[in-house]
Amino acid sequence: MRLPFFNHTPTFDHGIHPVYHKETGHLPIRRFPFAPKLYVSLEQHIGKPAIAIVRVGQEVLRGELIAKPDGLFSLPIHAPATGIIEALEPMPSDNGEMEMCIVIRVYEADTQEVQVRYPHDLENMSGRELALVMQEVGVAGKGGATFPTHAKLIPPNGCTIDTIIVNGAECEPFLTCDHRIMVERAQDIMEGIKYARRVCGAPRAIIGVEDNKMDAVAALEAALPADGSVTVKVVETKYPQGAAETLITALLGREVPAGKRSSSIGVVMNNVMTLAYMGRLLPLGEGMTERIVTIAGPSVERPGNYIVPLGTPLRFLLEHVGARSTATEVILGGPMMGTTIPSVDVPITKGVCGVLAFGKKDAIPPQIYPCIHCGECVNACPKKLNPTQMGLLAAKREYDVMAEQFMLGECFECGCCSYVCPSHIPLVQQFRVAKYFLKNREKVT
Amino acid sequence: MSKHRIELRAAPHQHSGHSVPTIMRNVVYSMLPICGFSVWQYGLSALALLLTVTATCLATERLLNRNANTLGDWSAAITGILLGLTLPPAFPLWMAIVAGFVAIAIGKAMFGGLGHNPFNPALVGRAFVQAAFPVAITTWVPAFSANRFSEFVPTTFTAPLMMPPDIVGWVKQQGVDAFTGATPLARWKFENVTASAHDLLTGTVTASAGETSALLILLCGAYLAIRKFMDWRIPVAVLGSAALTAWAFQLYNPAHYPDPLFVLLSGGLMIGTIYMATDMATSPVTPVGVWIYGGIIGVMTVIIRYFGGLTEGVMYAILLGNALTPLIDQYTQPRVYGTGKEKS
């Protein structure tokens, strides 16, 4: 509830205040050892899969290019460890489909040093050239959307970008990797912002951080460049503050028009970790070989933030942090939007910000009651949709009405509606099914 | 880890912890002080009435839902207690059974059970007996009679389908002074006498079993609102608009119309506002709609009281609000994020 005449922390309308469980926020980032075998997926980003350029039996060095991008909206892949290519085979992935992976048998004596680099002279490059060099680093959106970062920064035709929003909200419960990177690598973030501004031409950048991470705010403020082009803004701690639309509204007071990208109102958004990696790797000419992952949840004995080599199988990861036998659910991402995985053979990819192990009693109670029209979901939806009506329609499979009268397409599946529903109706799941149905029916006809 | 089965579940994996039974159970808890007060005031008859109606509602709910045990959601218990609280304390028990049965069977089960009923079930039951037994529903007894814990009011055990005995003589024997047999609202309407705010707040007036103490009801409502089991906007809207309307009338003719405080505190407005108007299934879900709905109920309550043939208007005002709910919802869809115009 926002009252007039009070000076509020910037925020957006509606949303929820879940229990945050940010206990790992004060633990320094630690390194993870190499698993004996790494399963490096070729589909770690949205867009066309990378094309493998290695053969079985070949020796690769840490940092060496092992797959090249297939076009502008694709990303290269670098060897996360020194070892021998053992196979090129499909492995289970987080979305349930099998994805092509390069399997590397890691040399036991391998160091964590990156051994192959591809440096460029960045000083005299145009924005466009810089974007292409960025592509070589292979950074994909670290918040989970995995959109290739260089492609996101290139302004679409006819758009001028006036602001880069740097997303340090980290509104998902349990996750603290963005928090830690802001505390420990604020300088890298500033570097990343510098390069990003050169590509998209934005005169300013605003870093949005939720007010439960004031140590991160202090670290960032200490690292701000002197010219005042970058500012840090504190926003209310509320879920989903870190979604693109909500953070843009909180920081700028603008709304992203329905069905359009944020670039249409002159804004690009990048996650803090994305820019931190960009700022660190780009000047060195290194490829993405690892990322920081929050490993937490009630069923994890040693939760924390770990630098995990890409391709590390979850089985190894969970054994290493001591997953308890009570774990019945393994979630990639946060508890609100993350997906449970069918098998612990799934490897870590560029978009995995968290691995959570939950036991039975941590999950949502199963009994579903009829909708009692309490309106909680309507008051929680940050997009101001009407989940009550859409839920009733979904039960009747009236997907077209949902799309036409209730703007189903605007739902970004944040899960607020399901979170608050006292009847435990799986609203988001119903909306996902409805969207899937509509999309695939269009394909058929 | 590897030996364990892991399960696939749809996001989100965290939940607020609220559930239908917790909400409903807390509503029931919050009504217990009101029940207690009522029993203290009216003694055995009120106790018998509350127990009978609640038991009837529970039994009807169980009977009509053979396939699933829906008693666990506690909603039938709410209907029962609420209905009991809105009936006169000495209401004949067999009529109370009829009221309870109608409330659940016609008010709720006929429409498909929890969440599907367009009208508040307790109100449906109450409206039915109001029409069917106009005399019994306006027969009041004095509170705090000396023998209230040792004997029942004679009307309580009226045989089914019989007219209740006349209780005027019985009331005389109780030795209660100045008992008029009329509610404060009726006295205002027909005699133009208003009860004092103090009496209305503390409940020392003639009324239905649970309508007497406005203060107690308000406190119970505050508990629900603070624990977020009730939408606080609805009572605020109802009471606010009722007060405003009453105030406007008083400005117009201070000699005839009572002051707003009397309107707020008398009759069933308080219990209707806190417990019936806020019934989730029958109130709008949109933020704007909630205010409109509450506003309509408040205004209509006062208008019916002033100009209708009945002394009390809350019940019909809420039923009207319930009837308008789908329409209100439809026309108050929030503006979807990122769209310029209001969506209808």
Ligand code: SF4
């Ligand atoms: S999941 Fe969709 S409908 Fe539900 S609250 Fe989020 S945006 Fe709204």
Ligand code: SF4
């Ligand atoms: S939160 Fe659940 S029960 Fe409440 S209105 Fe929405 S769908 Fe219905």
